[in-house]
Amino acid sequence: MGDCGEECEAGALDRAAPPSDQDEALAQLAWAIAHPARVRLLRLLISRKACVCGELVGLMPLAQSTVSQHLKILKDAGVVQGEIDGPKVCYCVNAAGLARLKELVGGL
Amino acid sequence: MGDCGEECEAGALDRAAPPSDQDEALAQLAWAIAHPARVRLLRLLISRKACVCGELVGLMPLAQSTVSQHLKILKDAGVVQGEIDGPKVCYCVNAAGLARLKELVGGL
DNA sequence: ATTTGTTATCGTCGATGAACGATAATTAGA
DNA sequence: TCTAATTATCGTTCATCGACGATAACAAAT
Numbered sequence: 001m002g003d004c005g006e007e008c009e010a011g012a013l014d015r016a017a018p019p020s021d022q023d024e025a026l027a028q029l030a031w032a033i034a035h036p037a038r039v040r041l042l043r044l045l046i047s048r049k050a051c052v053c054g055e056l057v058g059l060m061p062l063a064q065s066t067v068s069q070h071l072k073i074l075k076d077a078g079v080v081q082g083e084i085d086g087p088k089v090c091y092c093v094n095a096a097g098l099a100r101l102k103e104l105v106g107g108l
Numbered sequence: 109m110g111d112c113g114e115e116c117e118a119g120a121l122d123r124a125a126p127p128s129d130q131d132e133a134l135a136q137l138a139w140a141i142a143h144p145a146r147v148r149l150l151r152l153l154i155s156r157k158a159c160v161c162g163e164l165v166g167l168m169p170l171a172q173s174t175v176s177q178h179l180k181i182l183k184d185a186g187v188v189q190g191e192i193d194g195p196k197v198c199y200c201v202n203a204a205g206l207a208r209l210k211e212l213v214g215g216l
Numbered sequence: 217a218t219t220t221g222t223t224a225t226c227g228t229c230g231a232t233g234a235a236c237g238a239t240a241a242t243t244a245g246a
Numbered sequence: 247t248c249t250a251a252t253t254a255t256c257g258t259t260c261a262t263c264g265a266c267g268a269t270a271a272c273a274a275a276t
Contacts, residue, residue: 088221106210
C-alpha cells in the first residue's frame with residue numbers, strides 16, 4: 001500500500017504559510033459538494049432529469065426552504081446557475097465551475 | 109454559458125429518494141478536503157515535502173492538536189495513511205482513496 | 217389591483233466543526 | 247526505570263451548518 005519507507009524531510013518551504021488561493025478555491029468547491037443532498041441535486045441537474053426548483057424539491061426528501069438553501073450554496077460556489085423563467089427558476093449546471101472542480105481535484 | 113433554454117421535465121424517477129451510497133461516498137470524500145488546511149496537508153503529502161506529523165505542524169500556522177485533528181479526518185476518509193515510525197508517525201497518501209476521490213469527481 | 221403560484225429569505229433550534237491548551241499515551245534513549 | 251520527545255485525545259469555547267416553518271418577494275394571470 002503506502003510507501004512510507006524512505007525518510008522525506010521538508011525542503012526549503014515557507015514555514016507556517018497561510019493557505020494558498022488554490023487551496024482555498026478547492027476547499028470551497030469541495031465544500032459545495034460535501035453534502036449528500038447537494039451531490040444529489042448536482043447529479044439531477046447534470047442528468048437534466050429536472051431543472052425547475054419545484055421539481056427538484058419533489059425529488060428530495062427535504063423541505064422547499066432547505067432545497068433552496070442547498071441550491072444557493074451550489075450557486076454561490078459557481079457550480080450551478082439559475083435563470084428566472086416566469087415565476088419559476090430554472091437551474092442548470094455551470095459548466096465552467098464544474099470543470100474547474102474536476103480540474104482542481106484531478107490535479108491533485 | 110448555461111443552456112437552460114429547453115424545458116426538461118422530470119421523468120419517472122423515485123420521488124424523494126434517500127441519498128444514494130455514491131452520493132454519500134462522494135460527499136464524505138469531498139468533505140475531507142473541504143477545508144484549506146486539509147487541502148494543504150494533502151498537497152504536502154502528495155509532494156512528499158513532509159511525512160512526519162511534526163514537520164507538517166511546522167509548515168502549518170496551526171497548533172499541533174489542530175493539525176492532528178485534520179490528519180485524523182483525512183485518515184478516516186481514507187485519503188491518507190499513517191505508519192508508526194518510532195515515536196513519530198509518518199503520514200503518506202492513500203493512493204486508493206485519492207484515486208477514488210478523483211474517480212467520483214471526474215465521473216460527475 | 218388582487219390573487220395565485222413559485223422561490224428566496226428570516227428566525228430558530230439542535231448538532232457539529234474548528235481552534236486551542238492541557239493532558240494522556242507511546243516510544244526511544246539515558 | 248526515568249526522562250525526553252512525539253503524537254493523540256480530552257474538554258472547552260465560539261462559530262457555522264442543516265433542517266424546518268413561517269413569511270416575504272416576485273411574476274403572471276384574472
